Amino acid sequence: xxxxxxxxxxxxxxxxxxxxxxxxxxxxxxxxxxxxxxxxxxxxxxxxxxxxxxxxxxxxxxxxxxxxxxxxxxxxxxxxxxxxxxxxxxxxxxxxxxxxxxxxxxxxxxxxxxxxxxxxxxxxxxxxxxxxxxxxxxxxxxxxxxxxxxxxxxxxxxxxxxxxxxxxxxxxxxxxxxxxxxxxxxxxxxxxxxxxxxxxxxxxxxxxxxxxxxxxxxxxxxxxxxxxxxxxxxxxxxxxxxxxxxxxxxxxxxxxxxxxxxxxxxxxxxxxxxxxxxxxxxxxxxxxxxxxxxxxxxxxxxxxxxxxxxxxxxxxxxxxxxxxxxxxxxxxxxxxxxxxxxxxxxxxxx
Ligand code: GLA
Numbered sequence: 001x002x003x004x005x006x007x008x009x010x011x012x013x014x015x016x017x018x019x020x021x022x023x024x025x026x027x028x029x030x031x032x033x034x035x036x037x038x039x040x041x042x043x044x045x046x047x048x049x050x051x052x053x054x055x056x057x058x059x060x061x062x063x064x065x066x067x068x069x070x071x072x073x074x075x076x077x078x079x080x081x082x083x084x085x086x087x088x089x090x091x092x093x094x095x096x097x098x099x100x101x102x103x104x105x106x107x108x109x110x111x112x113x114x115x116x117x118x119x120x121x122x123x124x125x126x127x128x129x130x131x132x133x134x135x136x137x138x139x140x141x142x143x144x145x146x147x148x149x150x151x152x153x154x155x156x157x158x159x160x161x162x163x164x165x166x167x168x169x170x171x172x173x174x175x176x177x178x179x180x181x182x183x184x185x186x187x188x189x190x191x192x193x194x195x196x197x198x199x200x201x202x203x204x205x206x207x208x209x210x211x212x213x214x215x216x217x218x219x220x221x222x223x224x225x226x227x228x229x230x231x232x233x234x235x236x237x238x239x240x241x242x243x244x245x246x247x248x249x250x251x252x253x254x255x256x257x258x259x260x261x262x263x264x265x266x267x268x269x270x271x272x273x274x275x276x277x278x279x280x281x282x283x284x285x286x287x288x289x290x291x292x293x294x295x296x297x298x299x300x301x302x303x304x305x306x307x308x309x310x311x312x313x314x315x316x317x318x319x320x321x322x323x324x325x326x327x328x329x330x331x332x333x334x335x336x337x338x339x340x341x342x343x344x345x346x347x348x349x350x
Contacts, residue, residue, distance in 0.1 A: 002125060006121050007038065011034065019311070020214075021255070022153030022171070025174040025225035029171070034338035036338075041095070048062065048063055049081055052095075052098065054098060065085075094125055100113070107316020108311070109156040115143050115144070121343075151208050153173070164337070191334070210285065244284065270321060274319065274321055299320035305322065305323050
C-alpha cells in the first residue's frame with residue numbers, strides 16, 4: 001500500500017550541555033525545541049523528485065535513481081533520497097514542499113531537522129511508519145558526511161527523533177542509552193537563545209579538524225575513544241590535543257553534574273555549569289568567535305545565570321539561562337522542550 005500524500009515535522013534542538021562529546025562516545029543533554037522543519041510530500045506517479053524550499057523560494061528536480069552531487073539545501077534532499085534507496089526502501093517519485101519555522105545556520109540544527117522530516121515523509125509515502133529511529137539517525141548522519149562533507153555525530157538527529165515535551169535527553173553515546181530527564185523550569189526561570197548573527201563559512205572544515213584531533217589523541221593514548229581516557233593519561237598528550245581532550249572529559253563530567261542539578265531543581269548550579277562549558281569550549285576546544293563572545297557577554301550583562309555557545313561552534317546561537325525577573329536582551333527567543341519528530345495527519349488514499 002502507498003499513500004498519495006504524507007507530511008512530517010522534525011524539530012530543531014538545543015543542547016543544554018555536552019558539546020563535542022557525541023563523536024567521542026561521551027554524554028550530552030539535548031532537548032527538541034518547538035520550532036522545526038515540515039515536509040509535505042505528494043506522490044507524483046513518475047520516477048522523479050521535485051522539491052521546493054518555501055523559505056528561499058528555490059526548487060530542485062532530479063531522477064529518483066540518479067541524484068547527482070550538489071551543494072546547499074539540495075544536497076540534503078538528494079542525500080536523503082539516495083541513502084534511503086541504498087538502505088533498500090523502494091521510494092516513489094514525489095513533489096516535496098519544505099517549510100517550517102527554524103532559522104537556518106543558527107546552530108539550532110536545521111540540517112538534522114530537514115533530514116529527519118524528509119526521511120519520515122518519504123517513508124510514510126510508501127507506508128513505512130515504524131522505523132528503527134537509531135538506524136534512521138545513522139542514515140541521516142551518512143547524508144551529512146557523504147553528501148554535505150560534515151563528519152558530524154548523532155546528537156542532532158537523536159534529539160530531533162526522541163525529543164518529548166518538558167524533557168531533556170541524557171544520551172550516552174558509548175552505551176547508546178537515551179534517558180529522559182525532566183526539564184523543569186519553575187517559578188519563572190527561562191531558557192533563551194540569542195543568535196550571534198555569525199555564519200562561519202569554514203565551520204564544517206574546522207569541525208572536521210576538531211574531530212580529527214580527537215582521533216589523533218585516541219591513537220596516541222591507545223584508546224578506542226576519549227570516553228576511555230583518564231585525566232592522567234590526557235595530561236601526557238601534546239599541548240593542543242591535551243586541551244581538546246580536557247574539554248571532552250570535563251564536558252562529560254558537566255553533563256552528569258547538570259542532570260543531578262536538574263533533578264534537585266538547583267538551577268543556579270545549572271547556570272554555573274553552562275558558564276564552565278562555555279569557558280572550556282572557548283579556551284580548550286577553541287570553537288568560539290568574537291561575535292559569539294559578544295553575545296555571551298550581552299546575556300551575562302543582562303543578568304543570565306549562565307550562557308554558552310550551542311552546537312558545533314564558529315557562530316550560531318548562544319543559550320542563556322535566566323532567573324526570574326531578569327530582562328532578556330532584545331532578539332532573544334525563549335525555548336521550550338517540545339515533541340520529537342512525527343508524522344502529520346494526512347488521509348491514506350489507496
Ligand atoms: C554539531 C554536530 C553534532 C555535535 C555538535 C557539537 O551540531 O552536528 O553532531 O557534534 O555539533 O556538540
